[in-house]
Structures are given as C-alpha cells and as structure tokens.
Amino acid sequence: MPPELIAAIEAIQSLPGIGRRSAMRIAFELIKAGPLKTRHFTNAIEQLSSGVSTCERCGAYVSSRTGDDKTFCSFCDSPRRSVSSLCVVENPWDIYAVENTGEFTGLYHVIGGVLSPLDGIGPDELGMPRLAERVRSAGVSEVIVATNPSVEGNATGHYIADLLKPAGVKVTRIATGLALGQMLDFAETQAISQSLRARIEL
Numbered sequence: 001m002p003p004e005l006i007a008a009i010e011a012i013q014s015l016p017g018i019g020r021r022s023a024m025r026i027a028f029e030l031i032k033a034g035p036l037k038t039r040h041f042t043n044a045i046e047q048l049s050s051g052v053s054t055c056e057r058c059g060a061y062v063s064s065r066t067g068d069d070k071t072f073c074s075f076c077d078s079p080r081r082s083v084s085s086l087c088v089v090e091n092p093w094d095i096y097a098v099e100n101t102g103e104f105t106g107l108y109h110v111i112g113g114v115l116s117p118l119d120g121i122g123p124d125e126l127g128m129p130r131l132a133e134r135v136r137s138a139g140v141s142e143v144i145v146a147t148n149p150s151v152e153g154n155a156t157g158h159y160i161a162d163l164l165k166p167a168g169v170k171v172t173r174i175a176t177g178l179a180l181g182q183m184l185d186f187a188e189t190q191a192i193s194q195s196l197r198a199r200i201e202l
C-alpha cells in the first residue's frame, strides 16, 4: 500500500466512530472522486479550525468570517428568540440536539463542562459568575439546565439552582426520558423533546 494511502487511512481512522474498514473505504472513494471533489472536501474540513469560533455571549458556534458588525451567533442576534428563558448546556454541539426538537425558543448558554472538583473544575472554571450576571442583566425568568444526565450534570444543575433561585429565577432540569450517563447529542430527538416538556423544577 502506498504510504500516502496509509497516511490518509490513519488520519480518517482517527475520527470518532470510524473503524479501519470504513476508513479504507472512504480513502478509496476519495481517490476515485478525483482532485476536484477531494479539494472541495479538504477545504470544508480546513475551514473548521480557521472559520468556526464561539459566540462571545453564549458560546454557540459562530462563523469567524461574519465581519465586524456581527459579533454574536444567530440565536443571540435573532429577534424571534425569547430572552426570558435560557437553556444551559455543556457543549456547543448540545445546542443542536436541543434545537432539533423545535421545542425551545429561548437563548442558550454554554458552560463548557460540568462541576468536577476532583478534576479541578469548579464554578469559576464553568463561568458561573458570568452566567449569573447574564441572567440578571438580561431579565431571564427561567433557566433550563440541559447538562448531560450524569451525577456531575445533576450536581451542576443543583449548583445553578442555588445560585439563581434567590434572585427569583425559576431553575428547571431536563432529565425524564433520558438514561443516566446518556449523552445529549446521542439521544433521540423525541426523547429530548419529551424531557424538555417534562422538565422538573430544582
């Protein structure tokens, strides 16, 4: 096998969920597709690291090439999104899992992880003071905690409730219908939808 082919297979195989056989099939298909299609593909991949950054208000993915006039993401910029409810998620990609349900019309806030004292991740690392400030200044009335259903995800939800409830903010948690340890981005849209509707107050 040519070293170029081996290198390509290894690179493709390093992606999550792709085994050796799938990696080989993709590499063969790319050879067959020819340079024009391959360039289209590699360009798109290259844009991921240089062209995608995160919204400075909520942490959602945003194009870095939108120009100076647009600093925020399409959710923050949209006049159709309700500013009174805020959905807190661990990762930017979790936004799409919630968004796919079509059930949520508010705004998002990415905290970048969950509380994990043993790993040195406390409230400051997750930007909790910034979350509290955003909730206060934007007049948010409900915060929906949509962290992954894990022990740490639940503990993070309770922390957020303790942080915001004294200010009169309703804090709810999605959980019902999702198994403990199940990642939000792998859950069925219908299950997320159900767990949003059946959210419980913390």
Ligand SMILES: [Zn+2]
Residues within 6 Å of the ligand: 055, 056, 057, 058, 059, 060, 072, 073, 074, 075, 076, 077
């Ligand atoms: Zn945003």
